[in-house]
Amino acid sequence: MQHNFSFNSTANDCSNYSVNHVLGISIQLTRIVVLVPIYTLVFYLGLQQWRQHHSFSTASHFDIFTYNMAALQLIWVWASVISILSSFTGIPQTVEMFPFLFCIAWFGENFFHVLTCLERYLAVVHPITYMRLRKARGIRIRNISIVCVWVLTPLLSGLVYVNFHPQFLVSFLTPFGVCLAAVTFCSFSVLYVLIRPGPGEGGRNGGRVDRSKLRAFITITVILVVLWLWLGGILVSYTLYGSYLVGMDVKCSLMTCVYVFNIPSSMVSPLLYLHRAGKLSCSWYSKG
Template sequence: MDSDLINSETSNFSLPQNVTVLGWRPPLWYHYEECAVAPYAFIFYFIVKVFNLALGFPANTLVMWHIATSKSESSTSDVFIFNLAALDTFFCLMTPIELTNRLYLDYWGIWHLQHFAYGVKDTTPLFLTCICLDRYLAVVHPIVFTNIRDNRMRIGISALVWAMILAYAITESILGVLSVTKVFSSLILSSFFIMVFCNISIIWVLRKSVAGKEVMNPVKKKAFKMVVILLAIIVVNYLPPVALMPFASTYTFVQMHCQISVSVFSIMDLSSTIDPILYISKTDRMSCSCLKRTANKPVNINV
């Protein structure tokens, strides 16, 4: 999780770490003195942070605005997508505060707020899992899905997920990273495999539905492409922590805290921008197709 980047000394409630008897000194931009030999992952980390603020924040805001103002019948997954966008918006907005504290202030109070933000981001796979499960039921078990289309159920599930997220983030903020390490490992592993299973199942059903046919239905073809893209994004964003973090005890300090954890969680953070852009591109294509269908309809002109 991002909070692996935080020095355990931030639990000190006296003075910022960069204030000593010799006066103020700027904190290390690569965080640990040991990382001086391999600081390049932190450059990638800062680039991702700025990228998320510049693109992720407006993209997530646009997603929330689109869902909130959409007058057409929305997807049942939009409830979860809205909540996911809200989480990512908060995380993106933390970037100026984090960079200021990490590169200049190094103040313990702000570190606790950063712990909280990292905890929020660490648990975003919960809403991604809800989205994947919702789509899985819609495609693979349509009869069951028709009986649970009521969005009140999804709002209730979202409230439960929020409670879990806040509990996790507050615990990490107060007690530190080590208090939630096992929970995070279990969360990321289970979420990853559930999401992969759901998307592969959807792909299988969509492919099976056109077996023996030369051309796939345009609607199913779009859905198929979207699921394939989503699966690729899930694998790219979440396979690194799933593959690397279980072996954390075998890495050296420099490998773990200066290279692997920084790079892995920077890649995870990219989902704050990739997810809303994917949603926006999907809605734009739907809007274009609707406009084309409208344009092709004959228009009656009464003189």
């Protein structure tokens, strides 16, 4: 069964362009070289935390979400390796495994972005509820949410993998659109709280902004920006791919290069995690 899927080789027509193969391999290798060290450090710090406490009970929700996203990125690494091997071997089985693994990592990454933003949203907009959810009940809800992500992503990936055709792109992007809408809602809700004084506060703080709320807003907004960047790359590439004004070689190169727009989305959570762990320095995001 041949699937007309994959940003690395969207159509069988692209298989005739050697430049497209070289470009695809280069981007996949770049992704591996850039992301694997970052997520390896995340795993290392997580392992250290587990050794110190013999559990993750003291870990924040954000940390747990980041560990799970790191595990998802390992799936993407395997998908990249399979993509590279398929470029050299041309074995149908390796070619067909790539879109399924890619979708698992992509859907899961977006869902964990939403969970991260919802956690920050609750911390700022509903602080009392958030404090209650930091205890056993909140940990239970968090764990159930994580299990749901790991169960839902293979199901969605299988649905896309089996039924994909050019018109199915709308269904493919629908979960992404829902995630983007949720993150946008969280961002604007937190911004509203930042610019609006709380009950009884008036102007007594002299215009100063609560640093913890500001960090929550920065976290959500950075995630929002990289998700919009990823969506923009997809839409522009597919729009140009359907244009009669662009040559086939350029179309194939564009569909291959669209992967580049996802790299920031895959990097944002681990980089924020490493900053929280004191491994990165950033004055505008300091704990202050």
